[in-house]
Amino acid sequence: QKEVEQDPGPLSVPEGAIVSLNCTYSNSAFQYFMWYRQYSRKGPELLMYTYSSGNKEDGRFTAQVDKSSKYISLFIRDSQPSDSATYLCATRSGNTPLVFGKGTRLSVIA
Amino acid sequence: GAVVSQHPSWVICKSGTSVKIECRSLDFQATTMFWYRQFPKQSLMLMATSNEGSKATYEQGVEKDKFLINHASLTLSTLTVTSAHPEDSSFYICSSSPGGGPEQYFGPGTRLTVT
Numbered sequence: 001q002k003e004v005e006q007d008p009g010p011l012s013v014p015e016g017a018i019v020s021l022n023c024t025y026s027n028s029a030f031q032y033f034m035w036y037r038q039y040s041r042k043g044p045e046l047l048m049y050t051y052s053s054g055n056k057e058d059g060r061f062t063a064q065v066d067k068s069s070k071y072i073s074l075f076i077r078d079s080q081p082s083d084s085a086t087y088l089c090a091t092r093s094g095n096t097p098l099v100f101g102k103g104t105r106l107s108v109i110a
Numbered sequence: 111g112a113v114v115s116q117h118p119s120w121v122i123c124k125s126g127t128s129v130k131i132e133c134r135s136l137d138f139q140a141t142t143m144f145w146y147r148q149f150p151k152q153s154l155m156l157m158a159t160s161n162e163g164s165k166a167t168y169e170q171g172v173e174k175d176k177f178l179i180n181h182a183s184l185t186l187s188t189l190t191v192t193s194a195h196p197e198d199s200s201f202y203i204c205s206s207s208p209g210g211g212p213e214q215y216f217g218p219g220t221r222l223t224v225t
Binding site for chain 2: 032034036041042043044045046049051088090092095097098100101102103105
């Protein structure tokens with residue numbers, strides 16, 4: 001079993017929809033959880049960072065971590081065509097390197 | 111967020127030559143830098159972890175004599191692809207964490223094409 005599982009999609013939604021992106025992980029030692037957005041031929045951009053379980057909101061983006069079920073979510077409200085990108089979940093414990101999911105390709109159709 | 115830059119953004123080289131890619135932290139000191147490669151439509155694959163002033167730690171399967179990493183200062187790490195071959199063509203990305211914290215920031219990436 002991979003340490004972080006993420007459905008690669010692609011996921012296509014109409015503009016204005018609520019998008020739900022998810023990952024599961026297997027290592028209970030993971031304590032830091034991140035979501036990155038990557039546009040084609042660009043480096044990943046850190047969107048959200050959470051520590052341990054809970055919710056975090058930033059504008060149209062909400063990150064959720066449920067450590068009891070080892071489940072990570074990113075919600076995008078009022079999705080825009082400019083949100084079309086690949087979204088990568090990532091996690092780590094302590095100072096260890098990030099462990100990434102495969103990334104979900106999202107298309108928001110105008 | 112913190113800013114990481116890379117140079118060049120795109121390089122084409124002939125098979126057998128060497129290419130150097132620079133990674134700089136612009137607004138923080140980077141004790142540790144990570145180097146990744148990414149093939150089209152795939153996730154990032156960690157190649158090595160470099161610590162300022164010491165030898166890099168390479169992931170299993172990554173040839174350290176082919177991918178030379180130098181981290182001589184707190185703001186600069188370099189990756190040199192030696193004797194490049196077409197199969198080395200990929201997207202190379204570096205990252206680092208300000209203050210060694212958990213948040214990791216990535217550079218814009220370098221696209222290497224070996225002909």
